[in-house]
Amino acid sequence: MSSYLAVSPPRLRDALLACGLAVVLASCDRGGGTPEAEPPTGGALDAVDQPAASAPDTPVGPVELVDVSDATADYVVGITYPPSAARYPALAARLKAYADAARDDLMQAVQAKGEGGPPSLYDLSLSFTEVVDTPELFAVAAEGSSYTGGAHSAPLLARFVWLPKENRLLEITDLIPEGDGWRDIAGMVREQLHTSLSQRIDADKLEPGERDAMAREAGRMIDDGTGPEPENYRDFEPVVDRSGRIVAIRFVFPPYQVGPYSDGAQSVEIPAAALRPHVAQAYRDLFVP
Known part of the structure; x- marks a missing residue:
């Protein structure tokens, strides 16, 4: 059982913080002998990486977090948000930006595949889940995966810890x-x-x-x-x-x-x-x- 193989894709991460319900869009047994592919770099997720959280976020108006369920012959997308995140518009904007970036990366891969590409169905599954809700802290877990070819999906994982009284993310530093x-x-x-x-x-x-x-x-x-x-x-x-x-x-x-x-x-x-x-x-x- 040689499961401990060295692979080194980049981390797809944070720029935001939120909660959500689980989405399950299984992508099992992808490869059929296709070499294990590393998640792509340089996409939309990288563009929203590393938010400036040391200062309060610029006030924004209400942000509508709408669950996404979209399926075509080429791709499937499922994204869920927790209603509680809407209480913090600046945070909600970050969550939506993270989800939009992940979806943009998927759509770029779909377009690049074109009509002559492999027949595999591409998919994005992403859920934001509330993990802490107190007057001092509001924390959200983002987890999911994006499949754009190769042996298996690329993982999506981020954590967002919001300081309601300061209206900003709490960064680890x-x-x-x-x-x-x-x-x-x-x-x-x-x-x-x-x-x-x-x-x-x-x-x-x-x-x-x-x-x-x-x-x-x-x-x-x-x-x-x-x-x-x-x-x-x-x-x-x-x-x-x-x-x-x-x-x-x-x-x-x-x-x-x-x-x-x-x-x-x-x-x-x-x-x-x-x-x-x-x-x-x-x-x-x-x-x-």
Whole structure:
């Protein structure tokens, strides 16, 4: 079972923040022997990447978040939004921009395929899901996939943490400034991922040679994807208690960053007690003591 193959597509990510309902548009058994394709770069999603979240967003009017269900002979698109995101127009605009960028990338691929292209049906499945809703924080998970040929779909994954009182996104470097603390955080994340990897390999009951090869290759992906650079941790979501205080931060990693596509998205929770010393003073009150 050689699932731990090295593939290195880019991360398709954040520029926004929202909630949504699940969309399921399965794209199984794509390849029929087609080599595994990396997700495309340089598309519309890259254009909306890395929003400027250190200042309040420019006020905008109401943004209508309308679920999308569109099917033709060439493609299928399904996008869902949570109604609660409309309470924050600037956030809703970012969510819509993320979804529009993903759809633009799909349509460019459809046009490039043309009439003489492969017969496979292209598709986009994207859902925004509310994960936290308190007076201090509103967090949304965006997850889905886009299939534009190759062995399987390209993953779509982003997290958006909104500060309602400041009317802006909370970026990871706002929460935890760049500095020595990131070495400690990276070490804690890496340790959890290596432990999880060992448990998965043990469960597979592999031959020693195959086990060693998988552990070595997947371990390298973990180490490469968890360096102490904040960019590696930009997809995060707060885990809150009943009072709305943060008890942990969940870092989410898309397929390929810390493991092969077959492992899917992976996440690691770091408790508030371990993070609080590294959190910017302005946001420490959001955490449990």
